[in-house]
Amino acid sequence: xxxxxxxxxxxxxxxxxxxxxxxxxxxxxxxxxxxxxxxxxxxxxxxxxxxxxxxxxxxxxxxxxxxxxxxxxxxxxxxxxxxxxxxxxxxxxxxxxxxxxxxxxxxxxxxxxxxxxxxxxxxxxxxxxx
Amino acid sequence: xxxxxxxxxxxxxxxxxxxxxxxxxxxxxxxxxxxxxxxxxxxxxxxxxxxxxxxxxxxxxxxxxxxxxxxxxxxxxxxxxxxxxxxxxxxxxxxxxxxxxxxxxxxxxxxxxxxxxxxxxxxxxxxxxx
DNA sequence: TGCCATAGTTACCAAAAAGAGAGAATTGGA
DNA sequence: TCCAATTCTCTCTTTTTGGTAACTATGGCA
Numbered sequence: 001x002x003x004x005x006x007x008x009x010x011x012x013x014x015x016x017x018x019x020x021x022x023x024x025x026x027x028x029x030x031x032x033x034x035x036x037x038x039x040x041x042x043x044x045x046x047x048x049x050x051x052x053x054x055x056x057x058x059x060x061x062x063x064x065x066x067x068x069x070x071x072x073x074x075x076x077x078x079x080x081x082x083x084x085x086x087x088x089x090x091x092x093x094x095x096x097x098x099x100x101x102x103x104x105x106x107x108x109x110x111x112x113x114x115x116x117x118x119x120x121x122x123x124x125x126x127x128x129x130x
Numbered sequence: 131x132x133x134x135x136x137x138x139x140x141x142x143x144x145x146x147x148x149x150x151x152x153x154x155x156x157x158x159x160x161x162x163x164x165x166x167x168x169x170x171x172x173x174x175x176x177x178x179x180x181x182x183x184x185x186x187x188x189x190x191x192x193x194x195x196x197x198x199x200x201x202x203x204x205x206x207x208x209x210x211x212x213x214x215x216x217x218x219x220x221x222x223x224x225x226x227x228x229x230x231x232x233x234x235x236x237x238x239x240x241x242x243x244x245x246x247x248x249x250x251x252x253x254x255x256x257x258x259x260x
Numbered sequence: 261t262g263c264c265a266t267a268g269t270t271a272c273c274a275a276a277a278a279g280a281g282a283g284a285a286t287t288g289g290a
Numbered sequence: 291t292c293c294a295a296t297t298c299t300c301t302c303t304t305t306t307t308g309g310t311a312a313c314t315a316t317g318g319c320a
Contacts, residue, residue: 023239026246026249027163030238033154037154051267061310063269064307064308066269076252076255085316086265086315087264087267088265088316089267090266097252104237107233107237108161108234109153111231112156112157113153116156119205119227123204126204180296181297191278193278193300212297217286217294218295
């Protein structure tokens with residue numbers, strides 16, 4: 001919807017439906033709960049090992065962590081470095097692309113934090129109305 | 131993670147885990163595929179009726195549209211106006227909160243559009259590596 | 261010899277999300 | 291009387307998602 005070269009948001013700009021579809025798919029991929037949490041921890045702590053991340057991200061299972069990390073690696077958001085030692089040591093580190101995604105989501109984080117109260121109130125009001 | 135008052139993104143700021151959880155839940159709620167698509171169409175076209183939206187949002191089922199609109203209404207992102215006429219006429223219109231969410235997501239849209247190619251390349255490269 | 265830690269993978273199962281399609285409510289008008 | 295138009299609402303089925311737990315591989319250590 002927005003043109004990449006423009007900073008402002010023009011809701012009436014003509015849209016290439018193919019690009020739109022790809023963008024939507026990409027956002028769906030990347031706005032995933034676990035992806036966001038892993039992204040956050042890697043921003044906070046820098047390079048991390050697998051078990052470190054599984055401790056940092058509350059409630060994630062091994063399976064989900066593996067899946068999430070693979071998907072993020074595939075999308076070029078992080079790099080996975082295997083050190084051929086025993087016991088195994090694998091490190092995960094955000095790429096520039098990963099960092100830029102974190103920054104792009106910053107606006108949404110701020111929005112969510114800023115409007116938490118308003119939304120909780122809206123919900124209460126809605127639920128009260130029946 | 132980011133403090134609402136700060137504009138810049140400080141990944142090492144102390145975090146209230148309760149707020150963090152709520153923010154995450156909220157983003158999960160709001161970063162939903164259908165929510166984003168509906169948000170977009172309402173930004174583009176302004177006030178819309180139910181069937182209008184179901185035509186505008188490609189591939190959405192009646193059920194999902196109803197569900198999405200209800201959830202957005204509950205969160206205070208849009209208002210639903212029922213005109214007591216026959217046949218029924220129901221209009222949906224974004225609130226200020228809804229518009230501000232659209233703007234917050236603008237950065238992510240731009241990120242996705244800007245980096246589509248890089249991500250597709252990263253994927254190809256990853257898949258080629260086996 | 262057997263056990264430990266790390267970083268997975270795999271198989272199986274339960275729960276949740278989403279699609280399809282029918283039905284319901286409304287009431288002026290043919 | 292019965293239809294038409296609009297906005298749901300309900301049920302049934304399929305798909306997707308996520309969790310649990312067991313298994314793998316490796317070399318050091320007791």
